[in-house]
Amino acid sequence: MPTILLREMQKDQSGTITAVKVGGELGRRIRDMGIVPGTRITIMGRAPLYDPVAIRIMGGTLTLRNSEADYIEVEPA
Amino acid sequence: MSKTITIALAGNPNAGKTTLFNTLTGARQHVGNYPGVTVEKKAGAYIFPSGEQATIVDLPGTYSLTAYSVEEVVARDYLVQEKPDVVINITDASNLERNLYLSTQLLELGVPMIIALNMIDVAQDRGITLDAQRLSDLLKVPVIPILARSGKGTPELMGNALELARKNTPWNPLHISYGEDVDLALRTMAECISEAGFMTDSYTPRWLALKYLEGDSQIQEKGRKNNPTVDAQLQEIVARVSAHLHQTMETYPEAIIADHRYGYLKSVLRQEVITHKFDIDRLHASDRIDKVLTNRFLGPLIMLGVLLGLYKFTFTYSALPVAWIETFFGWLGTILSGLLPDGHLKSMLISGVIDGMGGVLGFVPLIMFMFFGIAILEDSGYLARVAFMMDRVFRIFGLHGSSVMAYIVSGGIAGGCAVPGVMAARTLRSPRERLATLLTVSFMNCGAKLPVLALLTATFFSNNQAQLMFLLTLLAWGVALTAAKVLRLTVLRGESTPFVMELPPYRFPTFRGLLIHTWERTWQYIKKAGTTILAISILIWAMMTFPGLPKSEEEFFAQQRQEVTASADQTTEALSLKEKLAAIDTAQAGSSLRHSLAGRIGTAMESVSWLPGFDWRTNIALVGGFAAKEVIVTTLGTAYSLGETDPEANGSLAETLARDPHWNPVVALALIVFVMFYAPCFVTVVCISRESGSWKWGVFSICFNTGFAFLLATLVYQGGRALGFAG
Numbered sequence A: 001m002p003t004i005l006l007r008e009m010q011k012d013q014s015g016t017i018t019a020v021k022v023g024g025e026l027g028r029r030i031r032d033m034g035i036v037p038g039t040r041i042t043i044m045g046r047a048p049l050y051d052p053v054a055i056r057i058m059g060g061t062l063t064l065r066n067s068e069a070d071y072i073e074v075e076p077a
Numbered sequence B: 001m002s003k004t005i006t007i008a009l010a011g012n013p014n015a016g017k018t019t020l021f022n023t024l025t026g027a028r029q030h031v032g033n034y035p036g037v038t039v040e041k042k043a044g045a046y047i048f049p050s051g052e053q054a055t056i057v058d059l060p061g062t063y064s065l066t067a068y069s070v071e072e073v074v075a076r077d078y079l080v081q082e083k084p085d086v087v088i089n090i091t092d093a094s095n096l097e098r099n100l101y102l103s104t105q106l107l108e109l110g111v112p113m114i115i116a117l118n119m120i121d122v123a124q125d126r127g128i129t130l131d132a133q134r135l136s137d138l139l140k141v142p143v144i145p146i147l148a149r150s151g152k153g154t155p156e157l158m159g160n161a162l163e164l165a166r167k168n169t170p171w172n173p174l175h176i177s178y179g180e181d182v183d184l185a186l187r188t189m190a191e192c193i194s195e196a197g198f199m200t201d202s203y204t205p206r207w208l209a210l211k212y213l214e215g216d217s218q219i220q221e222k223g224r225k226n227n228p229t230v231d232a233q234l235q236e237i238v239a240r241v242s243a244h245l246h247q248t249m250e251t252y253p254e255a256i257i258a259d260h261r262y263g264y265l266k267s268v269l270r271q272e273v274i275t276h277k278f279d280i281d282r283l284h285a286s287d288r289i290d291k292v293l294t295n296r297f298l299g300p301l302i303m304l305g306v307l308l309g310l311y312k313f314t315f316t317y318s319a320l321p322v323a324w325i326e327t328f329f330g331w332l333g334t335i336l337s338g339l340l341p342d343g344h345l346k347s348m349l350i351s352g353v354i355d356g357m358g359g360v361l362g363f364v365p366l367i368m369f370m371f372f373g374i375a376i377l378e379d380s381g382y383l384a385r386v387a388f389m390m391d392r393v394f395r396i397f398g399l400h401g402s403s404v405m406a407y408i409v410s411g412g413i414a415g416g417c418a419v420p421g422v423m424a425a426r427t428l429r430s431p432r433e434r435l436a437t438l439l440t441v442s443f444m445n446c447g448a449k450l451p452v453l454a455l456l457t458a459t460f461f462s463n464n465q466a467q468l469m470f471l472l473t474l475l476a477w478g479v480a481l482t483a484a485k486v487l488r489l490t491v492l493r494g495e496s497t498p499f500v501m502e503l504p505p506y507r508f509p510t511f512r513g514l515l516i517h518t519w520e521r522t523w524q525y526i527k528k529a530g531t532t533i534l535a536i537s538i539l540i541w542a543m544m545t546f547p548g549l550p551k552s553e554e555e556f557f558a559q560q561r562q563e564v565t566a567s568a569d570q571t572t573e574a575l576s577l578k579e580k581l582a583a584i585d586t587a588q589a590g591s592s593l594r595h596s597l598a599g600r601i602g603t604a605m606e607s608v609s610w611l612p613g614f615d616w617r618t619n620i621a622l623v624g625g626f627a628a629k630e631v632i633v634t635t636l637g638t639a640y641s642l643g644e645t646d647p648e649a650n651g652s653l654a655e656t657l658a659r660d661p662h663w664n665p666v667v668a669l670a671l672i673v674f675v676m677f678y679a680p681c682f683v684t685v686v687c688i689s690r691e692s693g694s695w696k697w698g699v700f701s702i703c704f705n706t707g708f709a710f711l712l713a714t715l716v717y718q719g720g721r722a723l724g725f726a727g
């Protein structure tokens, strides 16, 4: 299955996270908020200037900057 | 009588912790700060039906117990060092899987705990059913469904807490398997820790090892101080596992640990704990609201409207109570001046104490209204959307989307006030961005700078006053944002804090919650600002009073008075006599001011202030303006011996300035930019120090701003002169 970066996903597109390629504080923060491989996400929308992006995950909504979304790989549904 | 039981509330932000805390403790709360940090520490009293007493501590909301921001460190240190009898872990039942991540970490720490499943009403609306009993059996801790808002389920919750406290069982850490590599490393490290007795009085060996593997900077730093040899040993193992994991699986220890924690949770929740009636991706009411409120075109427009509304609300509705307070202190001054004999004591009480207290309390309605407005935006969930929409713009300047609020309140729309602005920066959670915001909001054109700007623009630029005022507002924004960028590239250098943030669902705030929120913050302001400001206010009064005029000059004025009175007996009428006496009074006030310490400083400063073109009168006014920017116009009036100058109707001062050969448009413009950007008034400085947790930053803001303003004003004056505008 091909994977794409979270940044490239369209609004309302869903998928399953396959990898989170960042360590350190940012990596921990991302995982604390529920962004871990195997989790399903849906793009809820983007801010007026196209950045940050809002995603639905585990029943809640999170926002990420595009630069942070670049570490997250997703297999589109 | 048994001892008081300590119960700590822990949970994710927005899980309803504050609401539960308010429901349990009512008005019996006490707000303080954790030592050394600006995080609020809230404690309250709770009395069980059986008569036992408990202290409830509301820990800061966190997603994890690994050091990330001060909140996590504070929450964790409290748990480990204070060892509360019971921890109530409050979770959002409509978003349980994510919320239980923190619970897992609490279990791993081993604290005696109870899970409160909050917001079961929301969960129900979303078609989520939860089997609390089953979850309790699987996690081996009591799980109690509650509604924090109405208090439903709280008697049962507290009953369980009491039972758990009475049992007084030792801490019992949960061991999760993290896969072969990490488990092996954990075992080796734990042995090494046990053997050396490395910080084992505070932490269990396995937990400590886990934090090392997770790369917890705070724990590692402690370890390094405690025993560098063991620390080095542990670091080496961490490095070895990290390298191995990176080579074989391209991953990190902290990633493996998080994955396994979620894995553990999934395995628990899979056992028929949660059932979803609807598709998980179903749009909630909140999402439909977001389709409009964060819409690409409508969103920013609505946001502009909301922020304008907040601004109008704060400054329009607080105007009346502010006026009441001013009237009250004016009245108090008049009464006192009638009661006391003339002299330094009277002068100090009126100009130092009463004016100083009036200055502090005059801000109170403003702060209350602003915090009330912000509480609505915060509690309803809209503030997070503002941050979401503005982040892209503010990030360019090294700030955060949430900074926008502080700037607007401070005078981003001319006429705000930096004091509530500085306090509004509290909603920012990222330390560097927050500090950069705190230090730059005072560049905005607050209401107190406006009289100065209005006076000068009306006198020297009467043809383009409106345009100029607008330009000055833009200039303030430009300077504030640029200064923030400069700070973030220099003293506050560092990576931008990750933006990963929750957009909580929209909720109707409760009136009670709003009131508690507002009152808490207002009271803190009164308490903290009151004491310091009184002292500084007396100091400034003394500077402008002492040393008094020398005997010879006093006598000179007294003699003048006598002459005027004597000659009046025959020729002049009473009215003109009064006028003449008043003229002498103001002349004397002018001389006294020049003779005072402030005056001498002003005169001494001429040796540098010729650069931006200010004379000693302007200098004194600027020194006085440090007390409050409103004072600039009045002090300038006194320095020109114009007597009491009404800042609203400064006709005579404007005329004097227009006639004075020293003044011209270039000088005026130089003074305008200087007033806009020099040291914040001391109430603001006190607030900056309090909010940043250090006087260092208060002093920094005085020096940085004044230095910058001086440079800019000099540039304007010298540039203007060189171009021949000073004609």
Ligand SMILES: Nc1nc2c(ncn2[C@@H]2O[C@H](COP(=O)(O)OP(=O)(O)O)[C@@H](O)[C@H]2O)c(=O)[nH]1
Pocket (backbone or CB within 6 Å): B011, B012, B013, B014, B015, B016, B017, B018, B019, B020, B061, B118, B119, B120, B121, B122, B146, B147, B148, B149, B150, B379, B380, B507, B508, B509, B510, B513
């Ligand atoms: N529907 C519902 N809303 C709740 C409940 N408890 C709290 N809230 C709301 O959830 C929001 C966040 O609560 P708050 O106590 O501020 O969360 P904290 O960040 O954990 O302190 C507020 O708007 C509360 O009114 C509940 O049981 N049901």
